[in-house]
Amino acid sequence: MNTIIVTGSTRRGRxxxxxALLVYKSILxxxxxxxxxxxxxxxxxxxEERLKYLxxxxxxxxxxxxxxxxxxxxxxxxxxxxxGYSAVVKNAIDYLKEDWSGKPIxxxxxxAGPHGGKSCMDQLKQVFARLGSTVTEGSFIINxxxxxxxxxxxxxxSVYGDxxxxxxxxxxxxxxxxxxxxxx
Ligand SMILES: Cc1cc2nc3c(=O)[nH]c(=O)nc-3n(C[C@H](O)[C@H](O)[C@H](O)COP(=O)(O)O)c2cc1C
Numbered sequence: 001m002n003t004i005i006v007t008g009s010t011r012r013g014r015x016x017x018x019x020a021l022l023v024y025k026s027i028l029x030x031x032x033x034x035x036x037x038x039x040x041x042x043x044x045x046x047x048e049e050r051l052k053y054l055x056x057x058x059x060x061x062x063x064x065x066x067x068x069x070x071x072x073x074x075x076x077x078x079x080x081x082x083x084g085y086s087a088v089v090k091n092a093i094d095y096l097k098e099d100w101s102g103k104p105i106x107x108x109x110x111x112a113g114p115h116g117g118k119s120c121m122d123q124l125k126q127v128f129a130r131l132g133s134t135v136t137e138g139s140f141i142i143n144x145x146x147x148x149x150x151x152x153x154x155x156x157x158s159v160y161g162d163x164x165x166x167x168x169x170x171x172x173x174x175x176x177x178x179x180x181x182x183x184x
Contacts, residue, residue, distance in 0.1 A: 009077070009078075019149060021036075026161070051096060
């Protein structure tokens with residue numbers, strides 16, 4: 001399973017890269033291919049139109065689309081901002097449409113507080129359902145992100161290591177089901 005992990009925070013002093021590393025290391029542990037796609041590095045322009053309608057699309061958008069298209073599964077790391085997901089995540093999602101259809105998606109929501117993240121998770125699930133993606137049950141919220149994950153992506157609270165493992169196991173199940181030949 002080839003997985004990309006989309007880091008969905010561009011904020012100064014952001015914590016989301018720690019969550020991306022947690023998932024990345026969990027994948028490497030299984031010797032599967034993985035890549036972190038950091039939206040700060042991609043610096044996608046604000047959407048003028050969907051990629052398929054752009055005559056001269058920005059290079060960063062084309063590169064982002066290629067990453068999504070070639071991935072068997074996408075893990076989206078999103079911070080919770082004011083009860084929603086980040087604007088950069090929505091901007092990235094909206095450039096594509098058909099590419100999300102049937103795509104196995106894992107969501108990891110990052111929240112600074114002890115109880116936050118649920119409405120961000122619910123909203124992102126709703127968006128991906130609308131696009132026809134398959135959001136894995138193993139999607140999870142990381143609370144107290146400041147303390148619960150180290151800069152190196154190690155889970156101080158071991159439950160998050162377990163969650164990352166379950167997310168990837170669930171994603172693999174979805175990917176293998178979708179690659180089975182359909183009997184009609
Ligand atoms: C604009 C803004 C709004 C926020 N709103 C929420 C919120 O509604 N719920 C929550 O649990 N945390 C909220 N937080 C805290 C973030 O979840 C926390 O800063 C987290 O680390 C964000 O991820 P990031 O560091 O990768 O940007 C907010 C933070 C910012 C900057």
